[in-house]
Amino acid sequence: MARKKLQRFEEIQTFPFYFETGYFTLQQCPFPLKGKWRNDFFGNDNPLVLELACGKAEYTVEMAQRFTNKNFIAIDIKSDRMWVGANKANNLGLKNVAFLRVPIGLIEHCFDKNEVDEIWITFPDPQPQSRVSKRLTSPRFINRYLKILKPQGLIHLKTDDGDLFNYTLEILKSFNFKLLECNYDVYKERGDDIITQVQTFYEKMWLSQGKTIKYLAFQI
Numbered sequence: 568m569a570r571k572k573l574q575r576f577e578e579i580q581t582f583p584f585y586f587e588t589g590y591f592t593l594q595q596c597p598f599p600l601k602g603k604w605r606n607d608f609f610g611n612d613n614p615l616v617l618e619l620a621c622g623k624a625e626y627t628v629e630m631a632q633r634f635t636n637k638n639f640i641a642i643d644i645k646s647d648r649m650w651v652g653a654n655k656a657n658n659l660g661l662k663n664v665a666f667l668r669v670p671i672g673l674i675e676h677c678f679d680k681n682e683v684d685e686i687w688i689t690f691p692d693p694q695p696q697s698r699v700s701k702r703l704t705s706p707r708f709i710n711r712y713l714k715i716l717k718p719q720g721l722i723h724l725k726t727d728d729g730d731l732f733n734y735t736l737e738i739l740k741s742f743n744f745k746l747l748e749c750n751y752d753v754y755k756e757r758g759d760d761i762i763t764q765v766q767t768f769y770e771k772m773w774l775s776q777g778k779t780i781k782y783l784a785f786q787i
């Protein structure tokens with residue numbers, strides 16, 4: 568393993584807001600903070616927002632600074648990527664963030680019913696038509712989010728992928744969710760707000776290739 572990656576693996580473990588657990592452990596017993604994130608970790612009763620497939624967690628770090636009255640948890644399976652956001656959060660001394668390395672497919676083992684207010688899904692792997700069930704907005708995953716989201720909880724999706732975007736619109740129709748925002752090209756359609764102000768690592772890459780960036784938000 569490259570030295571830098573190894574250093575990141577080691578360093579992220581020292582951050583007090585970083586947690587990880589394996590697939591088999593989670594399957595056997597729930598994550599210890601399940602149902603207790605507010606009381607036992609954040610020490611407040613503020614809304615809880617998740618960023619799934621966070622990568623370097625650009626949204627978590629930015630939102631945590633802007634919205635100090637909310638708690639944010641960045642989730643991914645790759646801790647060397649998460650280290651980038653976690654290191655920034657550590658340097659900034661952010662108190663309203665956590666980083667959780669778990670497979671999203673076991674998210675309901677980490678959060679209790681009604682524990683989560685909002686979910687952001689930022690540039691997830693689009694997955695081809697042949698693997699739609701692996702999409703983070705497929706019914707397989709949506710049903711998991713429904714187990715942890717509060718009634719009327721929000722889900723945001725930012726992506727460059729037109730197929731994933733249209734697929735997600737179909738899925739939310741089939742669930743009868745309420746579409747709140749739908750932009751096929753955020754930089755043409757939106758003003759200056761958090762959707763256009765924050766660019767993730769993958770977003771910058773897609774923008775440099777001339778792709779348009781899409782965004783939707785819906786309420787369950």
Ligand SMILES: C[S@@+](CC[C@H](N)C(=O)[O-])C[C@H]1O[C@@H](n2cnc3c(N)ncnc32)[C@H](O)[C@@H]1O
Binds near residue numbers: 620623671
């Ligand atoms: C294309 S990257 C996007 C990263 C970041 N949001 C960005 O925009 O730069 C997709 C991320 O999803 C993570 N991922 C994919 N499937 C996952 C799963 N089942 N559980 C946890 N993370 C997953 C990958 O590790 C990767 O970091």
